[in-house]
Amino acid sequence: MITRWCLLWLAFPAWADEGVFDQYRDLMGDDNPAIFVIDEGEEFWYQSQGPSGATLEACDLGLGAGVTRGAYAQFPRYFADTDRVMDIETRLIHCMETLQGRDRTVTAAKPYSLRGDFGTELEALVTWLAAESEGVVIAPEQGHPKERAMYALGEEIFFYRAGPHDFSCATCHEQSDKRIRLQQLPNLTDHHDAADAYGSWPAYRMSQGLVRTMGWRLQDCFRQQRWPGLTFGSEVSIALQTYMAVNAAGGIMTAPGLKR
Amino acid sequence: MNKTEKGRVSRRRLLNWVALLSTAVALPARAWAAVTRPDTAFDATALDQALMALGETPTRHEGVIFTTPDIAENGAVVPIRVEVDQTVLPNVSKVYVLVEMNPNPLAAVFDIASGTEVYIETRVKVAQTGNLYAVVESDGQLFMASRETKVTLGGCGG
Amino acid sequence: MAGRIKIRAQKKGEMTEVKALMRHPMETGMRKDQAGESIPAHFITDVAVLHGDQPVMQAHWGAAVSANPFLGVRFQGGQAGDAVRVVWTDNQGGTGEGETTIR
Numbered sequence: 256m257i258t259r260w261c262l263l264w265l266a267f268p269a270w271a272d273e274g275v276f277d278q279y280r281d282l283m284g285d286d287n288p289a290i291f292v293i294d295e296g297e298e299f300w301y302q303s304q305g306p307s308g309a310t311l312e313a314c315d316l317g318l319g320a321g322v323t324r325g326a327y328a329q330f331p332r333y334f335a336d337t338d339r340v341m342d343i344e345t346r347l348i349h350c351m352e353t354l355q356g357r358d359r360t361v362t363a364a365k366p367y368s369l370r371g372d373f374g375t376e377l378e379a380l381v382t383w384l385a386a387e388s389e390g391v392v393i394a395p396e397q398g399h400p401k402e403r404a405m406y407a408l409g410e411e412i413f414f415y416r417a418g419p420h421d422f423s424c425a426t427c428h429e430q431s432d433k434r435i436r437l438q439q440l441p442n443l444t445d446h447h448d449a450a451d452a453y454g455s456w457p458a459y460r461m462s463q464g465l466v467r468t469m470g471w472r473l474q475d476c477f478r479q480q481r482w483p484g485l486t487f488g489s490e491v492s493i494a495l496q497t498y499m500a501v502n503a504a505g506g507i508m509t510a511p512g513l514k515r
Numbered sequence: 516m517n518k519t520e521k522g523r524v525s526r527r528r529l530l531n532w533v534a535l536l537s538t539a540v541a542l543p544a545r546a547w548a549a550v551t552r553p554d555t556a557f558d559a560t561a562l563d564q565a566l567m568a569l570g571e572t573p574t575r576h577e578g579v580i581f582t583t584p585d586i587a588e589n590g591a592v593v594p595i596r597v598e599v600d601q602t603v604l605p606n607v608s609k610v611y612v613l614v615e616m617n618p619n620p621l622a623a624v625f626d627i628a629s630g631t632e633v634y635i636e637t638r639v640k641v642a643q644t645g646n647l648y649a650v651v652e653s654d655g656q657l658f659m660a661s662r663e664t665k666v667t668l669g670g671c672g673g
Numbered sequence: 674m675a676g677r678i679k680i681r682a683q684k685k686g687e688m689t690e691v692k693a694l695m696r697h698p699m700e701t702g703m704r705k706d707q708a709g710e711s712i713p714a715h716f717i718t719d720v721a722v723l724h725g726d727q728p729v730m731q732a733h734w735g736a737a738v739s740a741n742p743f744l745g746v747r748f749q750g751g752q753a754g755d756a757v758r759v760v761w762t763d764n765q766g767g768t769g770e771g772e773t774t775i776r
Contacts (some may be wrong), residue, residue, distance in 0.1 A: 275586055275588065276588045278585060278586075279584035279590075279593075279594070282594040282595075283584075284636075329573060334582065366578050434670065435670035435671055436667060436668055436669025438669060440670070441672075461589050462590075462591045462669065475671075476671070479671050515588040515589040
């Protein structure tokens with residue numbers, strides 16, 4: 256617990272040192288409401304749910320059944336039992352179905368909080384699992400051909416211009432030291448920026464009063480670009496996460512972060 | 516809007532609070548009943564209205580040390596700190612925090628045991644760029660400090 | 674989930690510094706949800722910090738205090754090992770409490 260308190264300050268993005276918000280962050284201190292959501296996620300992991308009444312303790316997140324320490328840092332990754340590359344969220348939905356017998360059309364119907372919600376089960380689980388990788392080196396698996404193909408797809412999508420503004424992810428995230436209004440934009444093609452960005456999600460979003468995941472953040476990016484909605488758990492979502500995670504590889508997980 | 520929902524003290528709620536404190540403190544419930552919530556002030560929708568409900572117009576005092584950020588990253592969470600220099604402003608028993616441009620300017624009231632140091636930190640919602648006020652009560656008089664905090668529009672929320 | 678408080682209490686010279694983070698939506702009652710329905714006001718109205726049995730501070734809050742509210746206070750005295758508690762009640766009659774020892 257003490258380690259969490261000490262490491263949470265690392266979640267502040269490095270580029271905030273342009274100075275504008277230093278005073279704000281200083282006065283804020285390091286009390287991040289995400290610490291509650293970490294506990295809530297842990298409780299969900301050990302909670303008996305679904306027709307089989309099982310917990311998620313036997314869920315294999317890539318390091319063996321029930322191994323949660325360090326697992327988040329190696330996502331997205333290929334799983335033989337589903338023969339595909341999965342992100343942490345789709346893997347959790349999978350475990351809820353196979354271990355607990357819970358219908359995926361129900362569990363995947365509303366993965367993220369809407370306005371007025373106080374957090375979803377999936378958001379909490381992802382937050383706890385990210386905290387279980389706190390301080391761990393970001394190391395998404397790229398040994399399997401499908402993992403490498405997912406990176407290539409993610410890279411292609413990253414530079415793909417579409418939508419009414421003809422935006423790609425690269426439009427905002429390919430150059431260093433850029434900002435929108437007073438918000439710094441990470442250069443996701445650059446290892447250092449990618450590591451800071453990817454490593455600080457999931458994060459407590461102050462403007463929302465909620466911890467949000469990387470998957471949610473991508474959905475919101477699509478909305479802001481005026482692209483069609485990004486489907487939860489889709490190949491596109493996993494591909495983009497893979498692209499970012501691989502570019503971030505070697506960096507350190509600092510999540511859950513604290514963001515505006 | 517239902518006034519009860521907005522915080523007007525209902526008898527039942529006040530009794531709940533007093534009961535909770537009594538079990539926490541093992542003091543007679545009556546000891547806490549004296550500290551009532553200034554609902555009229557909380558319900559006020561303009562700064563001068565809120566201040567009138569608290570008493571007189573406060574005068575500025577350098578003994579009120581009010582720290583707020585010049586610019587807030589977002590308006591939903593703005594950290595503030597109120598301290599009082601007891602050597603120039605003793606006997607502070609209450610601290611009020613007001614946010615001028617909020618729909619209801621009075622955000623918080625702190626009751627300090629007489630003679631105790633005043634050092635309070637919290638986080639408030641600031642609807643838009645404007646003045647924040649720390650008002651303290653000392654021997655029945657109101658004194659204050661104020662600061663402007665700018666609230667930024669988001670970029671894309673990363 | 675509801676009612677939780679994370680508290681740290683540390684000696685700082687003669688003073689004790691308490692930092693408390695509380696789990697609460699602090700809903701103003703002015704927002705509408707995705708379906709356009711009003712989200713009911715739900716916020717902490719009263720909160721107290723106690724050193725042992727002694728209240729060191731009592732506060733009244735409106736909905737303008739930020740969600741998952743933070744409260745930092747300092748008070749004179751206190752020894753390592755003493756109990757510090759925080760309790761709250763909200764406008765819907767809910768309560769929360771948490772405890773720690775001074776380090």
